[in-house]
Amino acid sequence: MSHQARDLAASREHAPHRSMLLRMLVRAAILRRGRATSALFAMVVAAAVATAMLNLYVDVQAKLRREFRNYGANIILVGKNGASLPAEALARVDSVLAGHGSAAPFALVVARTADGQPIVVAGTDFDRVRQLNKWWSVSNWPSAADQVLVGVRALPLVSPKNQSFALNFQGKTLELIPAGTVQTGAAEDSRIYISLPEFIKWTGVQPSTIEVAASGSPEEVTAMMTQLSGTIPAADVRPVRQIMEGEARVLGKTRATLLAASALIILTAALCVLSTLMGWVFDRRRDFAIMKALGASGRLLNGFFAMEAAALGAAGAILGFLVGIGIAAWIGRANFHATVYPRFSVLPIVLVGSIAVTLLSAIVPISLLRRVQPAVILRGE
Amino acid sequence: MFVRLVYESFRRQQRRKLLAGAAITLGVTVATAMIAVATDIGDKINRELRTIGANLVVTPQEDSLDVELGGVNLKPPSDGAFLNEADLPKIKGIFWHNNITGFAPMLPVTAAVEHAGRRQDATLLGTYFAKQLKYGTEVFTTGVRNTHPWWKVSGSWPNDDSGDVLVGERLAAQLDNKPGDTLNISGRQVKVSGILSSGGAEDDEIVAPLSLAQQFLGKPGAVRRVYVSALTKPEDAFARRDPKSLSGAIYDRWYCTPYPQAIALQLTEAIPHSNATQIRQVSQNEGAVLTRIEGLIFLITLAALFASALAVSAAMATTIFERRAEVGLMKALGAGKLIVASVFFAEAALLALLGGIAGFGIGTVLAHQIGHSIFNSDIAIPPVLLPVILAIAVIVTFAGSAAAIRRAVKLDPVFALRGEL
Numbered sequence: 001m002s003h004q005a006r007d008l009a010a011s012r013e014h015a016p017h018r019s020m021l022l023r024m025l026v027r028a029a030i031l032r033r034g035r036a037t038s039a040l041f042a043m044v045v046a047a048a049v050a051t052a053m054l055n056l057y058v059d060v061q062a063k064l065r066r067e068f069r070n071y072g073a074n075i076i077l078v079g080k081n082g083a084s085l086p087a088e089a090l091a092r093v094d095s096v097l098a099g100h101g102s103a104a105p106f107a108l109v110v111a112r113t114a115d116g117q118p119i120v121v122a123g124t125d126f127d128r129v130r131q132l133n134k135w136w137s138v139s140n141w142p143s144a145a146d147q148v149l150v151g152v153r154a155l156p157l158v159s160p161k162n163q164s165f166a167l168n169f170q171g172k173t174l175e176l177i178p179a180g181t182v183q184t185g186a187a188e189d190s191r192i193y194i195s196l197p198e199f200i201k202w203t204g205v206q207p208s209t210i211e212v213a214a215s216g217s218p219e220e221v222t223a224m225m226t227q228l229s230g231t232i233p234a235a236d237v238r239p240v241r242q243i244m245e246g247e248a249r250v251l252g253k254t255r256a257t258l259l260a261a262s263a264l265i266i267l268t269a270a271l272c273v274l275s276t277l278m279g280w281v282f283d284r285r286r287d288f289a290i291m292k293a294l295g296a297s298g299r300l301l302n303g304f305f306a307m308e309a310a311a312l313g314a315a316g317a318i319l320g321f322l323v324g325i326g327i328a329a330w331i332g333r334a335n336f337h338a339t340v341y342p343r344f345s346v347l348p349i350v351l352v353g354s355i356a357v358t359l360l361s362a363i364v365p366i367s368l369l370r371r372v373q374p375a376v377i378l379r380g381e
Numbered sequence: 382m383f384v385r386l387v388y389e390s391f392r393r394q395q396r397r398k399l400l401a402g403a404a405i406t407l408g409v410t411v412a413t414a415m416i417a418v419a420t421d422i423g424d425k426i427n428r429e430l431r432t433i434g435a436n437l438v439v440t441p442q443e444d445s446l447d448v449e450l451g452g453v454n455l456k457p458p459s460d461g462a463f464l465n466e467a468d469l470p471k472i473k474g475i476f477w478h479n480n481i482t483g484f485a486p487m488l489p490v491t492a493a494v495e496h497a498g499r500r501q502d503a504t505l506l507g508t509y510f511a512k513q514l515k516y517g518t519e520v521f522t523t524g525v526r527n528t529h530p531w532w533k534v535s536g537s538w539p540n541d542d543s544g545d546v547l548v549g550e551r552l553a554a555q556l557d558n559k560p561g562d563t564l565n566i567s568g569r570q571v572k573v574s575g576i577l578s579s580g581g582a583e584d585d586e587i588v589a590p591l592s593l594a595q596q597f598l599g600k601p602g603a604v605r606r607v608y609v610s611a612l613t614k615p616e617d618a619f620a621r622r623d624p625k626s627l628s629g630a631i632y633d634r635w636y637c638t639p640y641p642q643a644i645a646l647q648l649t650e651a652i653p654h655s656n657a658t659q660i661r662q663v664s665q666n667e668g669a670v671l672t673r674i675e676g677l678i679f680l681i682t683l684a685a686l687f688a689s690a691l692a693v694s695a696a697m698a699t700t701i702f703e704r705r706a707e708v709g710l711m712k713a714l715g716a717g718k719l720i721v722a723s724v725f726f727a728e729a730a731l732l733a734l735l736g737g738i739a740g741f742g743i744g745t746v747l748a749h750q751i752g753h754s755i756f757n758s759d760i761a762i763p764p765v766l767l768p769v770i771l772a773i774a775v776i777v778t779f780a781g782s783a784a785a786i787r788r789a790v791k792l793d794p795v796f797a798l799r800g801e802l
Contacts, residue, residue: 064670261678
């Protein structure tokens with residue numbers, strides 16, 4: 001051994017002891033920066049798109065359900081055989097809902113106008129109705145106790161000049177001041193709405209209907225209905241089928257479309273990674289040949305390229321996951337005006353998928369290269 | 382020579398060309414299918430939303446107030462004004478008649494019902510079930526079976542020309558009715574063809590063909606109100622403007638947009654002495670749902686286009702990079718940068734066109750498949766999409782190849798031929 005070689009061996013003894021494999025991995029990435037970056041970039045984009053799509057797919061149902069709650073009630077409680085509901089029914093409904101929805105009571109009677117015309121008068125809680133039936137077009141919500149809402153079709157009959165008017169119910173007369181009009185295109189247009197305490201004081205009639213907009217999946221809503229009929233035995237609990245069925249159909253179709261789109265997009269992104277990575281590995285056939293010429297076994301070579309691919313896949317998946325939840329959050333904000341929360345349950349799927357794709361795109365070129373003699377590759381043929 | 386270079390390149394390097402071509406085909410397939418779905422999703426979801434029920438209602442202009450309590454109409458049946466049944470087919474004559482998916486007239490009358498010794502006063506609702514009507518030369522079928530799809534019948538639906546009726550499920554429980562029973566309604570024997578479950582007020586009612594209700598009322602041709610289901614465009618600020626305040630061309634634009642308001646105005650014009658309004662619960666909310674879903678699919682289509690553009694450029698970059706030795710040879714033989722670049726661009730254009738056409742074809746099939754499996758109806762693909770898609774394919778392929786071609790052109794032939802880069 002020469003003097004120089006001894007020196008070198010001595011200096012290497014104090015060098016930090018790192019495994020050869022790690023060193024090869026790191027140096028390969030640093031030396032071929034351009035190609036490594038483009039492969040990583042493709043991986044990040046693919047993982048980001050996959051994350052965003054999966055996140056949206058999980059979340060879109062909840063977001064669209066919220067839109068459907070604007071249709072108003074999906075459950076209606078009515079007193080059995082036309083009887084009134086017990087006074088504590090509304091409080092019980094609220095405790096069953098526990099914040100997952102809203103409810104409004106309605107009490108109805110037929111009163112007479114000054115010239116003897118019959119008209120339906122409803123007593124309700126205006127704050128609750130406002131929250132429940134967002135589609136009501138109301139010119140001005142009542143603020144004082146004796147102020148009322150008049151349906152647009154009833155207005156010319158009772159108060160053509162927007163003046164105060166009197167209504168008669170079983171001999172008792174009540175003087176009312178119109179605050180505004182309500183327009184819905186349905187039965188509400190022919191009615192007069194007054195506040196519930198005032199209504200009970202005047203007629204003595206308790207609410208007979210509670211409209212409930214319960215949010216949640218069909219199973220949760222069904223569970224709430226069972227709970228409601230359990231806690232309020234005097235009430236008939238009915239689903240509003242047209243709303244529930246329409247909601248289920250539209251949500252189902254939207255999710256199916258989203259699923260088809262996600263499958264297409266993820267497939268395309270995976271293909272993009274596949275072609276970039278295959279190019280990268282092919283490109284390094286000289287490294288491969290040198291390692292083989294230096295006596296590396298087939299297993300070692302496979303292990304090395306597989307490690308490299310897996311590392312790239314994992315790094316790309318984690319970076320892509322971060323970018324992806326950003327994209328999903330942005331779509332949520334731009335389209336639904338609400339936050340799409342990151343779903344960490346998506347991360348393992350993306351991670352495993354990414355590593356699988358990278359491994360696949362490493363294995364194909366390697367198995368081709370293994371059949372070739374290193375000398376042929378090194379000669380540049 | 383140039384043509385031969387390109388031709389031979391395609392003939393001899395079939396594997397590489399196939400790979401790049403496959404990437405372009407897949408990219409274009411995804412783009413075509415997504416664009417087709419995105420342009421049609423509004424119409425498809427709009428049709429699904431029609432399951433929630435009619436969004437417009439036509440009532441007589443001079444009608445008296447509805448006095449309805451718990452689904453029971455307390456207004457004297459002959460009180461107020463009526464629409465004329467003979468005017469109804471005119472609904473199919475309005476400007477937006479293709480957007481009318483169905484309509485159903487309603488005529489409630491009160492009747493004394495008797496069965497198995499039990500007697501009860503109930504509302505008898507006259508309507509169309511699936512009635513065949515004719516407007517001009519067009520024959521169409523309409524009725525509650527398409528405006529109220531959530532109505533479920535055990536037994537069978539009555540024929541519109543028969544005197545058979547449906548009995549609501551709660552009323553049927555009280556009267557102990559089964560399909561096939563005979564019911565005495567105000568002294569007349571009618572057959573019960575089925576039991577209706579609607580989840581609404583109809584569960585306490587009898588639903589009969591319109592002509593039967595008219596006979597009970599003694600007013601042939603009378604209709605109390607008509608529910609109309611129409612495909613509409615979500616309402617915006619322009620829709621809410623008062624048509625009377627609009628002038629000339631702006632009014633025409635308002636009138637010729639399928640806003641709920643514009644269709645309501647056209648219905649009012651078509652049916653004499655009527656007043657059509659939107660049912661706000663249905664029409665207001667469907668606009669919101671539709672806008673959200675359309676927005677979502679639009680954003681996802683952008684993501685799909687981005688992903689396919691990336692896939693195409695990645696594949697092109699790889700195939701060009703693999704051909705450095707060839708570039709080196711061409712340059713060593715004296716080819717200029719322009720020639721080298723134009724050979725690659727010509728190949729890219731050819732690949733893009735071939736892949737684009739194949740992708741458009743497959744994408745069309747895919748869109749049809751998606752339409753049939755999800756919406757049970759065809760997704761229309763406008764033919765104008767083909768040139769647009771081909772142009773996009775060529776541009777994306779060029780853009781994807783540009784960086785790789787620039788590097789190939791700059792290559793020193795010596796290094797390239799030694800295989801050292």
